[in-house]
Amino acid sequence: MxxxxxxxxxxxxxxxxxxxxxxxxxxxxxxxxxxxxxxxxxxxxxxxxxxxxxxxxxxxxxxxxxxxxxxxxxxxxxxxxxxxxxxxxxxxxxxxxxxxxxxxxxxxxxxxxxxxxxxxxxxxxxxxxxxxxxxxxxxxxxxxxxxxxxxxxxxxxxxxxxxxxxxxxxxxxxxxxxxxxxxxxxxxIRFGHFEHFAASRQHAQLRILADYVIDRFYPACRTTEQFAGNPYAALLEAVSGRTAAMVAQWQAVGFCHGVMNTDNMSILGLTIDYGPFQFLDTFNPGHICNHSDTHGRYAYGKQPNVAYWNLFCLGQALLPLVGEQELALAALEPYKTVFPREFEARMRAKLGLADAQPGDLALIESLLKLLTRDQVDYTIFWRRLSHHVAGAGPETVRDLFLDRAAFDAWLLQFSERLTTAGPGHPADLMLKTNPKYVLRNHLGQQAIEKAKLKDFSGVDTLLSLLQAPFDEHPGQDAAAGFPPDWASSIEISCSS
Structure with a gap:
């Protein structure tokens, strides 16, 4: 020591x-x-x-x-x-x-x-x-x-x-x-740990690391019958599935990581290394939250493909242990089905739909196009839609759109789908899925400015709101409101 x-x-x-x-x-x-x-x-x-x-x-x-x-x-x-x-x-x-x-x-x-x-x-x-x-x-x-x-x-x-x-x-x-x-x-442990030993051809250390991760976190990989019982291919498949599910959750809540380098990817499928992140204000698939990302590699809409690219790099690093390229590619293949399945499931929950039916994906995609075209505030839209389904009028939701006729047409389709939403009241699921509070950039900035003056009350208040983001928190509605005009000028970069 x-x-x-x-x-x-x-x-x-x-x-x-x-x-x-x-x-x-x-x-x-x-x-x-x-x-x-x-x-x-x-x-x-x-x-x-x-x-x-x-x-x-x-x-x-x-x-x-x-x-x-x-x-x-x-x-x-x-x-x-x-x-x-x-x-x-x-x-x-x-x-x-x-x-x-x-x-x-x-x-x-x-x-x-x-x-x-x-x-x-x-x-x-x-x-x-x-x-x-x-x-x-x-x-x-x-x-x-x-x-x-x-x-x-x-x-x-x-x-x-x-x-x-x-x-x-x-x-x-x-x-x-x-x-x-x-x-x-x-x-x-990150993807980059495996890349390090593979790149330096330290295959003994690569195996020690993989065995440690498998025995500690993925023991089922030892007994799998898939991949001819190859535990390292099974590890790659398991990591791919966890990563796909995590990124689907990012996309559903409107979270931008900002710097999805392979050394920032967790082998356990955790969100790690919070640097230039952001929760979307207006919905824009091309949004880039990282001021250092001059080419937009890590734009919000590109995150699912970047995650797969990073997994491919992990597969290359594990190849000396997996042994056959075909096995490694097969272990990555489930990502292509897990991500869309998980994303659609998350979006159905946001719509209050407890079961899956044909046409749900088209309903989701048409909504996302409307949100993109009218640059609608993502978090506020979902919360207002939840309250509308709970019994409030549609006016507050309609007010978010420039093309109200197009939204009305979508809302009619949605209302018809709600009649077959499955067990329970759709609004109950929606209000537990669509947060009232997320860590918007301007909220964090306000807490930081106070903290610079040794006033940490903003940090404490935000922590209490964010730890219960689906609750109403009477008296705190300002933290769930639209971002001020100056919020768009906040620059978040890799510098920290």
Whole structure:
């Protein structure tokens, strides 16, 4: 164990650390301590997740916890390490990458299974390249809030336990202040970990990594009769299915990841690495949320195809283990059926349709064309449609469209379909599927501006709304309203 500058080890009541990733061997990581930050302070805390991790309440509220989750004090039993990986960035092979500003502390055993804790923004590592290893306040607040927003929406994601800040200066486009996010996930292994060992022809290490992932997270791959009992092809198929389902959920809720590089793709089908993300305001399949994405590679409407391209790269990396190219291609093939099936199912739920019928896809596609043509606010449309089905008049929904005659024609078709919607009231399903609150860019920006002044009430308020996004939250309607005009000028880039 390499403790940081403050060599005191915090016993942290109830924390029993395991270090299974560290057991893979030093080819996979570098052990090193976090770099301390001066005079840290709390920016945001997630008590609900702390309880899930079975953290002691008093300790989580203590100065010792603040120091530990800033990287200033080592937690007894943890082994801070930065892992090495490679990857394709914006479609181009970038070579060796790695945890350039993140350190894995280890994993905790929880009622939900093992959960890894990682500090993001904890200082330089051997994989930082030209970076400073730090994260800034604005991006850290956004990741903290969005992780929990996605969790509440039912979308597979890494979680965020807390954010700490420091007035230590960090240079980006301008001088900003430092922050550290404590991220939580069953594993932070990425497609890029496999690409790294395949590209360097370290096939023994590639097998060790694949066996670790299979035995820990995909044990059924060992007993499959598919692919002639090949567990590595079965792994590729399982990852493809999880990734397809996750991206279908992104598309249904209007989420743009913004930087779908292979090193940002989770082997568990989790949403990870919240950088230049955005929830759509107006519905536009061509929307690009990442100001750094000058060619629009990661536009909202391109995300499903990019995910498949990334899986193809994973398949190439696993080929030395799979053995036959035909097996690898066969393992990728289900993506082409899983994604459309999952997407249609999510969209049917948004329409309150409990069962599938012929013509549903045409109903969905015609609606999306209307939303695109009239640039309708995506989240507000679905919530208003839900209330209309619950008994409110259609006027508030119609007001969103320029071509009201076209919408009226669609609404008539939809109303006819609702007569055969299946068991239960369609509005009940719709109101549980179509959120009132999502983390729009302007809401995050408002919370960030307050946080810069050491007022963290905006972070706390947004967290409470986003953790219950389907509830009405009386008195908070402004957070569910249309974005202000200035919201379109917010630029979110890879710089954080």
């Amino acid at each position: 390499n403790p940081p500058a403050d060599t005191a080890l915090d016993p942290a009541p109830g924390l029993a650390w395991h270090n299974s990733f560290a057991a893979l061997g030093e080819d996979f990581y570098t052990l090193l301590p976090p770099t301390p930050l001066p005079e840290p302070y709390w920016v945001g805390k997630n008590p609900a997740l702390a309880r899930e991790l079975e953290l002691d309440d008093a300790w989580f509220a203590s100065q010792a916890a603040l120091e530990a989750f800033t990287g200033n004090r080592a937690l007894a039993g943890s082994r801070a390490l930065a892992s090495v990986y490679s990857g394709h960035q914006f479609g181009v092979w970038a070579g060796q990458l790695g945890d350039g500003r993140a350190l894995l502390l280890g994993e905790l055993q929880t009622p939900a299974g093992p959960q890894e804790l990682q500090l993001k923004g904890s200082g330089r590592t051997p994989y930082s390249r030209m970076g400073d290893g730090r994260a800034v306040l604005r991006s850290s607040v956004r990741e903290f809030l969005c992780s929990e927003a996605m969790q509440a929406l039912g979308i597979p994601t890494s979680r965020a336990l807390c954010v700490t800040g420091s007035d230590a200066p960090v240079r980006r486009e301008e001088i900003e202040t430092a922050a550290v996010v404590t991220r939580v996930a069953p594993s932070f």
